[in-house]
Amino acid sequence: MTDRTLTGGHMLIKHRVVLSLGSNLGDRLENLQDAVDALFDAPGLTFLALSPVYETAPWGGVEQDDFLNVVVIAETLLTPETLLERSQSIEESLRRERVVRWGPRTLDIDIVQFGELVSDAPELTLPHPRAHERAFVLVPWALLEPDAVLTGHGRVADLAAAAGEQGVTRRDDLNLQPPA
Ligand SMILES: Nc1ncnc2c1ncn2[C@@H]1O[C@H](COP(=O)(O)OP(=O)(O)OP(=O)(O)O)[C@@H](O)[C@H]1O
Ligand SMILES: Nc1nc2c(c(=O)[nH]1)N=C(CO)CN2
Numbered sequence: 056m057t058d059r060t061l062t063g064g065h066m067l068i069k070h071r072v073v074l075s076l077g078s079n080l081g082d083r084l085e086n087l088q089d090a091v092d093a094l095f096d097a098p099g100l101t102f103l104a105l106s107p108v109y110e111t112a113p114w115g116g117v118e119q120d121d122f123l124n125v126v127v128i129a130e131t132l133l134t135p136e137t138l139l140e141r142s143q144s145i146e147e148s149l150r151r152e153r154v155v156r157w158g159p160r161t162l163d164i165d166i167v168q169f170g171e172l173v174s175d176a177p178e179l180t181l182p183h184p185r186a187h188e189r190a191f192v193l194v195p196w197a198l199l200e201p202d203a204v205l206t207g208h209g210r211v212a213d214l215a216a217a218a219g220e221q222g223v224t225r226r227d228d229l230n231l232q233p234p235a
Pocket of ligand 2: 076077078111112113114115122124157158163191
């Protein structure tokens with residue numbers, strides 16, 4: 056969904072973005088809450104929806120603790136690069152450690168989809184190259200927007216069904232507040 060706004064002679068394009076947040080180190084719920092708050096603290100990102108919290112088995116073959124994952128949907132006039140910088144500085148401020156690929160982390164923010172942009176740049180691949188096979192992304196996203204399409208892969212609810220819900224448990228006892 057794309058909307059164009061004329062501001063000071065510049066054409067700004069509003070994109071709908073889907074973000075995946077995960078944590079499996081420290082106070083996982085607090086890490087997610089801090090990340091949700093920080094994402095929307097600075098201007099340029101408008102909150103649309105937050106999924107319930109899911110507890111998820113680690114994906115990727117590294118033996119580690121279970122994650123808490125959520126999906127956030129927003130609208131933005133930021134460029135993809137600026138949104139990535141914002142996400143990475145939030146990860147750093149939560150002292151995220153990246154020792155092992157796909158290993159434990161206090162916070163991970165992935166840009167799953169940015170409008171319908173497609174990019175194969177290694178710094179920012181869009182849509183996220185592994186989102187279509189990750190139940191921890193697809194199941195929460197499908198709950199918010201079953202009919203959304205993951206660009207190049209199809210309907211999110213169908214992809215979630217194909218990925219299976221095994222290892223993905225909705226935790227209604229864990230509450231995140233939407234950003235203020
Ligand atoms: N869509 C994207 N969202 C976030 N980061 C991305 C994306 N595409 C490429 N990257 C790049 O991936 C790099 C490594 O990211 P990171 O360490 O978070 O990987 P990971 O979380 O271990 O694995 P994964 O990317 O499979 O979730 C980041 O520095 C970033 O530049
Ligand atoms: N369940 C789950 N597994 C993961 C996750 C995550 O957020 N949730 N993030 C990873 C980093 O890429 C690797 N594996």
